[in-house]
Structures are given as structure tokens and as C-alpha cells.
Amino acid sequence: MLEGCTPPGGELAAAYRANGYWRGENLSALLRSWSRQYDGKTALVHGTTRLTYRALDAWVDRLAAGFRAHGVAPGDRVVVQLPNAPEFPAVCFALFRLGAVPVFSLTSHRASEIRHLLEVSGAAAYVLPARYRGFDHLGLGLALREELDCLRHLFVLGEVPEGCGAVPLDAVDAEPVELPEPDPSDVAFFLLSGGTTALPKLIPRTHDDYAYQTRTAAAVNGLTSQDVYLAALPVEFNFTWGCPGVIGTLGCGGTVVIADGPTADDCFKLIEEEGVTFTSLVPTVAQLWLETAEWSSYGLQTLRTVQIGGAPLSPELAARIGPGLGVRLQQVFGMAEGLLSFTRADDPEEAVLTTQGRPISPGDEVRIVGEDGTELPLGATGELHTRGPYTLRGYYRAEEHNRTAFTADGYYRTGDLARLTAEGRLVIEGRIKDVIVRGGDKISASEVEGHLLTHPAVSRAAVIGVPDEYLGERICAFVVADGEPPGLPGLKQALQERGLADYKLPDRLELVEEFPLTGLGKVDKKALAAGLAAAAAH
Numbered sequence: 001m002l003e004g005c006t007p008p009g010g011e012l013a014a015a016y017r018a019n020g021y022w023r024g025e026n027l028s029a030l031l032r033s034w035s036r037q038y039d040g041k042t043a044l045v046h047g048t049t050r051l052t053y054r055a056l057d058a059w060v061d062r063l064a065a066g067f068r069a070h071g072v073a074p075g076d077r078v079v080v081q082l083p084n085a086p087e088f089p090a091v092c093f094a095l096f097r098l099g100a101v102p103v104f105s106l107t108s109h110r111a112s113e114i115r116h117l118l119e120v121s122g123a124a125a126y127v128l129p130a131r132y133r134g135f136d137h138l139g140l141g142l143a144l145r146e147e148l149d150c151l152r153h154l155f156v157l158g159e160v161p162e163g164c165g166a167v168p169l170d171a172v173d174a175e176p177v178e179l180p181e182p183d184p185s186d187v188a189f190f191l192l193s194g195g196t197t198a199l200p201k202l203i204p205r206t207h208d209d210y211a212y213q214t215r216t217a218a219a220v221n222g223l224t225s226q227d228v229y230l231a232a233l234p235v236e237f238n239f240t241w242g243c244p245g246v247i248g249t250l251g252c253g254g255t256v257v258i259a260d261g262p263t264a265d266d267c268f269k270l271i272e273e274e275g276v277t278f279t280s281l282v283p284t285v286a287q288l289w290l291e292t293a294e295w296s297s298y299g300l301q302t303l304r305t306v307q308i309g310g311a312p313l314s315p316e317l318a319a320r321i322g323p324g325l326g327v328r329l330q331q332v333f334g335m336a337e338g339l340l341s342f343t344r345a346d347d348p349e350e351a352v353l354t355t356q357g358r359p360i361s362p363g364d365e366v367r368i369v370g371e372d373g374t375e376l377p378l379g380a381t382g383e384l385h386t387r388g389p390y391t392l393r394g395y396y397r398a399e400e401h402n403r404t405a406f407t408a409d410g411y412y413r414t415g416d417l418a419r420l421t422a423e424g425r426l427v428i429e430g431r432i433k434d435v436i437v438r439g440g441d442k443i444s445a446s447e448v449e450g451h452l453l454t455h456p457a458v459s460r461a462a463v464i465g466v467p468d469e470y471l472g473e474r475i476c477a478f479v480v481a482d483g484e485p486p487g488l489p490g491l492k493q494a495l496q497e498r499g500l501a502d503y504k505l506p507d508r509l510e511l512v513e514e515f516p517l518t519g520l521g522k523v524d525k526k527a528l529a530a531g532l533a534a535a536a537a538h
């Protein structure tokens, strides 16, 4: 087990094995067995690239040997920041095969986030695009390699200038070599928390737990080798990667079509051309798809199921999705930390429109807990706590945070407010964690506040989400100025210069003289939000 990770409890781990949840499989060996089983069938499609299972597995072999030859060793952490492209799954599976551990980063991450991920994981390597959507990732990578002792290798998708010491991904290629099999109970990769702390926490996902999650999500949805999954959202999201997503589809011998992004026009074209049968979207994107579907001439007849998750879905929008896209809606409540809850194909319509369904595994344990930590009666709203065969038991290298993020008996405190219906379905009612959900992106308020406070014109800062018709929420920064009040453009620019990802920049600035305080002397964010709502109503 990688140092710094909390192993799951002994008795529960034994039960997960005895129940067949953890089968002692590693993700690299699984790809190998899928390749043997599905062989010449198409595994991945992206643009003009089409890869069979056999070709994908062979590419992964050569990449793994290439990474090894370039000095990446088993156990090394590797930050992977790649756009939606076949290189993403190929690089990740190659690192699994090698026993190195990818740390999934978003392409929108900038210096602030990448430096943090490299440092906290002690990454030996960083896989990045040379340039993507106008940003010079290679420039950032080269600067960080100078700055951080741990970072030895840069592997780059795209053009690399001679002599800079970075290795183009094309050159990560060697004759396959025998590599020791990774331990199924070991960490396969790290996902990122969209959590409350100033910077993202690393979520260790083991081979066994992720193999189980993807297999179970696929089985709940009845996936077969005839299914074609469209990866429209970023492929590094847990939702796209494994709910059942890319891995679940490959595990059934289906085909994964990778879109460059979720734009309706591009995705509709892919759905028609490739006969896509299912996809996963956040509510904001679903709304845009509905608008486009009204006039688009692309045929979406093959599309059977659209999963919607990652952010609250209003019953009104939920009701439009089935008829508007000619599909079955599936609500998904999930988290990179583990627990997934799906509505099912045979659920009554009312349940599909108004609940987030049932946990996917009989091994998932959920509790609804009151402020005093005791379990609430059925139907009451409280904080959702969960434990199960694919839910983490501790963030990586975060001992102090773990003491409060988990209960003594190993339940994860999700920070989400939920209730259970009599039929055992979850209804997500809100959240107590200080996170803004903008589109599908999670923004930690305290992270943005920390950056704002470094600005000379900011004396105090409080960041909240304000309701927004399109994005669900937008970021509003309340600021008590120090001297000359700052303006929104100047603040945004200052945060960008500090290397903060664009999606975390405030959309709105409210200058105030002072903050309302709670009885405990903390900033009363509810009062700030209520003040804005009252002002908007006038």
C-alpha cells in the first residue's frame, strides 16, 4: 500500500472480498483480458482515430515500456493533465501496467493547482499537452520542473522544442517488457476532491475498488458489447471515467467515442455517425443540448440513456430531458470519493424526475445524520454519511483533515444534505460544505478567499455561490476593501496571475463595509446570500 493511504478496515475488507466485490483484479490485467476477449472490436474512437481492443492494449504495452525506459518507476506518482483524446486512457493504463500512479488533473488547472498536485503527491513526472485552448502548458511544466525537486520528467502531447529536456509522448515507445503485476489492493490512481479545503485533496482509488465500481455501474445499466458511450465531459472526471463511463464500457466490450468537448453540435454529429447509445452530462450541458435539439437535424435515434449528475437537477429540467432528446433520463448522484446512486430503468417516472435513485451496490451503507451526529428517522433531512466497497477511507497525506472528514467507524461525511424516501431512494436537498457548484465544476470557497486575501486592496473576503439560471450557481466575492476599493476585472486578473484556474474566478464582486457574523463569530454566508436575494427581488 502506498505510504500515506488509509487501508480499508480489516473486517470490512474481508467482507468485500468474501462477497465478491473485490476480486483481486488490477486494471492493467483487466484491459489485457478485455483485449483477448474483444480483440478486433473497436474500443476507442476520436476524430479519425479508431483503435481496436488489441491495438489499444498493444499501445499500452509499448507506452508502459517506454515510460519505464525513460526512468518512471513502479510507485512513482505522475500528474496526468491531458485533453479528451485517446492518449488519456492509453497513458493511464500504461501507468497502471507499470505500477506508477496517475494523479488526474483537469485541463483547466493552472500553476496554483498543478504545483499543489505535484508537491502533495511528490510526483516524479507530469504528462501534459504542449498547448491547449491557448494556454502554454509546456511553459508551465518547464518552470515547475525548475522549481520542484521531485519533478524529474515532462512527457508532452504535441510539439516539443529541441533541447528543453521534455519528452514528446510519441517518443515514449519501447519494445514491451515483462513488468510485475500491480497489487489489486494498491492505489491505482488519484482522483481530486471538489471539497471544502483550500486546495484539492487526493482521493486514492484502488484497482479492486474501481474495478468493482465500474463493473457494478455497468451491470446496473445493463451495458453490453453493443453499447457505444460518448465521453462528452472531460474524460478525467470520475463521472466520465468510471460511472460506468470509459472503463465500464470497455469492460463490456463496448465502444468509447471521445468528444473534444460537450458542445451539442459536435456531440450530436458523433451520436449520429457512431450510433452512440449512452452518455453522461451535467445539468448545464443538458440544458444546452435541449435547446439545440429543437432545431438540429442530426438523428439521435440510437441514444437510449442520458445520465445527468454532478450538480442539482431541477424537476422541471428533468421532465424535459426524456421527451426533448428522445431518451431515458437517468439521475446520477455521485462523488469522486466513491458512493454512486442511480435511478434505474424500471423506476417509476416520478422517482426518476424527483430523486437521485438508490446506491449501486448492496455493500453501500448510507446514514442521514443530524447536527448532533445521531442518525435521523427515515424521511428527515440531514448530512449524508456513507461507507462502502468503493468509497475512500482517507484522503492521501491528509491526516488532520481525515480526522474530521470521517466518523470513528469509517463513514465519509459527504457534506451533502439528503433524505431517504420510504423506498430507499436518496433525495439531495443541498449541502453544508462550503463548495460552489458552477456548471459541473466544484469550487472551494476557502480556496478563492485565500487567493483574494493576498490582494493589497482586500482586507477581508467571503465567497459564496449565487443562483444562476444557466450554471446553477455563479461565484460571488464579497470584499471588505483595504483603502481604494478593487474592481472585478483587476481582481480576476490578479487571481489569474497567481495561477488560479479560470473556472474559479469570481463572476461578481460585492463591496461591503463589514460582514454579518454568526453567533459563533464566523462570517454569516447565509445572511450574505439572503441580502443579495432580497436586493434582487426589489
Ligand code: AMP
Residues within 6 Å of the ligand: 192, 193, 194, 238, 308, 309, 310, 311, 312, 313, 331, 332, 333, 334, 335, 336, 337, 356, 414, 416, 428, 431, 442
Ligand atoms: P465530484 O466529486 O467532483 O463529482 O463532486 C461530488 C459532489 O457533487 C457531491 O458531493 C455533491 O455535492 C455534488 N453532486 C453530484 N451529483 C449530484 C446530484 N445529482 N445532485 C446534486 N449534487 C450532486
